[in-house]
Amino acid sequence: MRTDTGQVFKLEDYRPTDYLIPETGLTFRLSPEATRVTAVLTVERRDGVAASVPLVLDGDGLTLGRVAIDGQTLAPTDFFATPDQLTITTPPAAARFQLLIETELAPAHNEALMGLYRSSNVYCTQCEAEGFRRITYFLDRPDILSIYTVRIEAPHHEAPLLLSNGNPVGSGELADGWHYAVWHDPFPKPSYLFALVAGALGKVADSFVTLSGREVELGIFVEPGKERLAGYAMDALKRSMKWDEEAFGREYDLGVFNIVAVSDFNMGAMENKGLNIFNDKYVLADHETATDADFANIEAIIAHEYFHNWTGNRITCRDWFQLCLKEGLTVFRDHEFSADQRSRAVKRIAEVRTLKAHQFPEDQGPLAHPVRPRRYREINNFYTATVYEKGSEVVRMIRTILGAETFRAGMDLYFERHDGEAATIEDFIKVFEDVSGRDLSQFSLWYHQAGTPNLTISSTHNAAAQEFTLEIEQSVPPTPSESRKRLMHIPLAFSLVGADGKAIEYSGVEGASVEDGVIHIRKRRHMVRFSGVAERPAMSLNRGFSAPVTLSVEQRADDQFFLAGHDNDTFSRWQAFNTLLTEVLISAFRQVLDGRQPGFASRLIELAGKIAGDETLEPAYRALALALPSEADIARDIGKNIDPDAIFSAREALTVAIAEANREIFSDLYDRLTDKDEFRPDAASAGRRALRNTLLDYLSLLQGGAALAARHFQSATNMTDRAAALSVLALRHNGSPETVKALADFEAKYATDPLVMDKWFQIQASVPGPQTIHAVRALTGHPAFSMANPNRVRSLVGTFSSANQTGFHRADGEGYRFFVETVLQVEKRNPQLAARLATALRSWRSLEPARQGKAREALLSIANTENLSADLRDIVERTLA
Numbered sequence: 001m002r003t004d005t006g007q008v009f010k011l012e013d014y015r016p017t018d019y020l021i022p023e024t025g026l027t028f029r030l031s032p033e034a035t036r037v038t039a040v041l042t043v044e045r046r047d048g049v050a051a052s053v054p055l056v057l058d059g060d061g062l063t064l065g066r067v068a069i070d071g072q073t074l075a076p077t078d079f080f081a082t083p084d085q086l087t088i089t090t091p092p093a094a095a096r097f098q099l100l101i102e103t104e105l106a107p108a109h110n111e112a113l114m115g116l117y118r119s120s121n122v123y124c125t126q127c128e129a130e131g132f133r134r135i136t137y138f139l140d141r142p143d144i145l146s147i148y149t150v151r152i153e154a155p156h157h158e159a160p161l162l163l164s165n166g167n168p169v170g171s172g173e174l175a176d177g178w179h180y181a182v183w184h185d186p187f188p189k190p191s192y193l194f195a196l197v198a199g200a201l202g203k204v205a206d207s208f209v210t211l212s213g214r215e216v217e218l219g220i221f222v223e224p225g226k227e228r229l230a231g232y233a234m235d236a237l238k239r240s241m242k243w244d245e246e247a248f249g250r251e252y253d254l255g256v257f258n259i260v261a262v263s264d265f266n267m268g269a270m271e272n273k274g275l276n277i278f279n280d281k282y283v284l285a286d287h288e289t290a291t292d293a294d295f296a297n298i299e300a301i302i303a304h305e306y307f308h309n310w311t312g313n314r315i316t317c318r319d320w321f322q323l324c325l326k327e328g329l330t331v332f333r334d335h336e337f338s339a340d341q342r343s344r345a346v347k348r349i350a351e352v353r354t355l356k357a358h359q360f361p362e363d364q365g366p367l368a369h370p371v372r373p374r375r376y377r378e379i380n381n382f383y384t385a386t387v388y389e390k391g392s393e394v395v396r397m398i399r400t401i402l403g404a405e406t407f408r409a410g411m412d413l414y415f416e417r418h419d420g421e422a423a424t425i426e427d428f429i430k431v432f433e434d435v436s437g438r439d440l441s442q443f444s445l446w447y448h449q450a451g452t453p454n455l456t457i458s459s460t461h462n463a464a465a466q467e468f469t470l471e472i473e474q475s476v477p478p479t480p481s482e483s484r485k486r487l488m489h490i491p492l493a494f495s496l497v498g499a500d501g502k503a504i505e506y507s508g509v510e511g512a513s514v515e516d517g518v519i520h521i522r523k524r525r526h527m528v529r530f531s532g533v534a535e536r537p538a539m540s541l542n543r544g545f546s547a548p549v550t551l552s553v554e555q556r557a558d559d560q561f562f563l564a565g566h567d568n569d570t571f572s573r574w575q576a577f578n579t580l581l582t583e584v585l586i587s588a589f590r591q592v593l594d595g596r597q598p599g600f601a602s603r604l605i606e607l608a609g610k611i612a613g614d615e616t617l618e619p620a621y622r623a624l625a626l627a628l629p630s631e632a633d634i635a636r637d638i639g640k641n642i643d644p645d646a647i648f649s650a651r652e653a654l655t656v657a658i659a660e661a662n663r664e665i666f667s668d669l670y671d672r673l674t675d676k677d678e679f680r681p682d683a684a685s686a687g688r689r690a691l692r693n694t695l696l697d698y699l700s701l702l703q704g705g706a707a708l709a710a711r712h713f714q715s716a717t718n719m720t721d722r723a724a725a726l727s728v729l730a731l732r733h734n735g736s737p738e739t740v741k742a743l744a745d746f747e748a749k750y751a752t753d754p755l756v757m758d759k760w761f762q763i764q765a766s767v768p769g770p771q772t773i774h775a776v777r778a779l780t781g782h783p784a785f786s787m788a789n790p791n792r793v794r795s796l797v798g799t800f801s802s803a804n805q806t807g808f809h810r811a812d813g814e815g816y817r818f819f820v821e822t823v824l825q826v827e828k829r830n831p832q833l834a835a836r837l838a839t840a841l842r843s844w845r846s847l848e849p850a851r852q853g854k855a856r857e858a859l860l861s862i863a864n865t866e867n868l869s870a871d872l873r874d875i876v877e878r879t880l881a
Contacts, residue, residue, distance in 0.1 A: 032108035057137035065102035086137035111829040119264035122199030132191035145188035159198040195272030229284040240303040271308030287679035292686035304334035328391015342683035345570040359385035368479040458554040461536040468533040493546035496537035501566035507532030588650035609662035620687030659698040693724035710738035758795035765799040772807035801840035813854030831869030
């Protein structure tokens with residue numbers, strides 16, 4: 001385990017390396033305890049670099065065997081080696097030479113799951129961000145692009161399958177039952193995209209014919225016997241390939257494309273060139289074991305990793321500060337794919353909910369950082385919602401500002417200009433400036449400045465003058481290391497909605513640039529005057545969530561109700577209703593704190609019933625609208641002195657009020673939505689199931705609710721309905737006979753399926769209330785649970801600490817004590833996973849004083865632990881700062 005060195009990497013310190021490695025040859029002689037890696041690196045000195053400049057290569061815990069240059073083994077005086085660095089003190093005078101390095105690894109003991117490791121008898125690699133240096137000494141950074149040729153040797157009975165990047169170019173038998181395979185990747189790539197997989201795996205084979213007529217061999221490799229579960233993933237892959245050709249003009253470039261599913265993986269998936277490696281939860285699915293959410297995730301993540309072939313692989317990032325150049329851009333691309341495959345409005349609502357749930361708290365807390373960070377101590381900790389989700393929103397704003405046609409022209413130029421390069425954010429912005437003729441320097445602050453901007457907006461209408469005025473003021477709150485903020489360019493999509501629900505036309509506008517329904521906010525204050533507006537409109541603002549900002553709008557409640565029922569933009573209807581729900585929940589929270597029983601306006605509760613029964617709206621949309629803001633959402637909007645128990649009570653009171661007032665509507669609709677057809681994972685079918693299961697949650701709070709949920713569980717013919725019913729029983733009726741039986745039945749049925757058991761762990765970890773900590777502690781000793789497997793840890797410990805507000809934030813601090821014990825236990829094996837878990841306390845300062853003090857004690861106890869990994873110490877110290 002690499003412990004903290006205290007080194008801080010700064011964007012301003014970037015400089016090119018003195019040497020390049022244009023060609024890399026690797027030979028792996030695989031063994032669980034002693035894998036031998038022979039690297040033959042073609043090294044080139046950059047022009048102008050003196051021959052006396054040492055060659056310094058990165059390592060991480062390596063055992064060095066031999067070093068040779070141009071066939072001659074080096075004397076000990078010619079190099080200096082530690083487990084973490086190899087320095088060739090006197091390189092050859094020639095500008096180009098071959099460097100041979102032999103290292104020895106123990107994959108079976110690599111529980112960090114970085115570099116080369118062995119999981120379930122399968123050899124696997126994970127090299128992003130800095131895992132390649134755990135395999136061999138190298139210039140392990142994204143701007144070193146190399147052509148790789150890889151030879152893998154292994155016993156045939158142990159590893160009949162030998163995979164790496166690129167195309168297969170050779171294979172054969174060796175002595176003593178061993179065999180080999182050779183792979184060559186003709187496209188220069190950085191070391192983080194290197195991949196190797198070896199083992200006994202089953203294969204699902206297919207093919208795809210590209211736009212130019214080339215046939216590509218497709219393979220998805222899974223644990224033997226699970227091939228039937230990879231069919232949906234293969235279908236998603238082929239749809240992704242076709243969509244990227246149509247939407248972005250990007251054709252796949254190799255003769256093969258392989259995906260491997262493994263059970264022990266720190267991430268969701270990895271886009272290694274031509275050999276994507278996936279966490280098996282994002283590949284394996286059928287109706288009996290996967291929910292509709294699982295199918296949607298598989299589709300999105302398969303697409304995301306495939307789209308990286310161009311946005312990440314063919315054009316990579318110059319350094320890790322440019323991480324959003326591949327991740328944020330590719331998230332935007334996979335969001336667009338999913339929107340085209342499913343419902344664009346529903347997908348957009350889901351994206352915004354995710355952004356607000358994960359990225360907004362990040363922007364508001366001690367871990368805030370720009371989309372392009374300026375410094376880091378541990379790069380693994382910057383794979384964040386800010387880089388991914390906010391990075392995607394920044395790309396979306398570029399399209400909003402320029403229009404779809406010009407945006408596509410900019411993307412075409414980006415691919416043409418930077419193919420085969422390691423690019424920067426400046427390179428990306430420049431192509432859009434070049435194709436549009438616009439100056440995007442102010443807009444580029446979205447990449448460089450942390451924090452969520454707020455827009456304060458008020459309006460007046462002068463009927464006599466037929467003039468409607470919006471007064472808009474922007475501000476960006478201070479974030480760590482950034483107390484003074486610069487003014488942003490914010491594209492605010494809007495509509496002036498009339499009494500008939502249609503947009504009101506206006507004859508002129510002044511005070512800001514307004515184009516195609518977008519107000520371009522560039523100054524601190526704008527007075528935007530619309531002329532020719534006879535009737536007072538309702539303001540529909542930030543339509544489609546055109547910018548990732550918060551709004552403080554002086555708006556009549558009547559207008560919000562009107563928009564929630566009549567806005568012709570479906571997203572904005574949802575946004576208006578969600579705003580109403582949030583406001584009433586915050587009011588109810590304050591009533592609970594004051595010892596009062598919360599009360600709710602009847603028209604809000606009636607509106608919930610109208611939305612549920614509105615057949616003009618997609619069922620999936622209605623399900624999302626009826627899903628109340630989460631406890632974490634409410635806490636984020638309250639901002640400080642958070643009492644999770646009071647928020648829970650307020651939210652439960654509103655849920656019960658909506659259920660009781662709309663009993664007949666909900667019951668009738670629940671019955672009519674009963675699915676009698678064969679299961680299909682398409683968006684329409686999933687939407688009907690989502691609405692029915694949302695209604696079940698409400699109805700379960702009424703008399704006979706536990707019995708209803710139990711019948712739903714027993715009659716379920718798919719995992720979506722079965723897991724939803726089990727969740728309702730556990731969260732609404734914990735400890736009831738129906739719940740105890742359902743949990744036992746579920747466990748007995750799926751005890752041998754780890755991915756399904758993850759749902760069982762997750763549901764129990766979500767049960768609200770102070771008693772859940774005892775169940776979670778007990779479940780860490782369950783035979784199906786393992787601290788060594790990231791999926792198990794995330795399902796139980798991650799769910800409890802990040803998604804169970806009342807359980808984790810127990811008033812006596814017991815949840816925090818469990819958190820400390822578990823994080824430190826996980827860190828001994830897997831520092832990266834421990835650091836991710838530790839972010840659960842990123843908002844500790846927003847808690848009420850007593851909980852805040854206990855959370856701080858927990859963080860300090862981790863910080864004071866000796867020999868902490870760089871990953872964990874970085875998160876904890878930034879959280880405490």
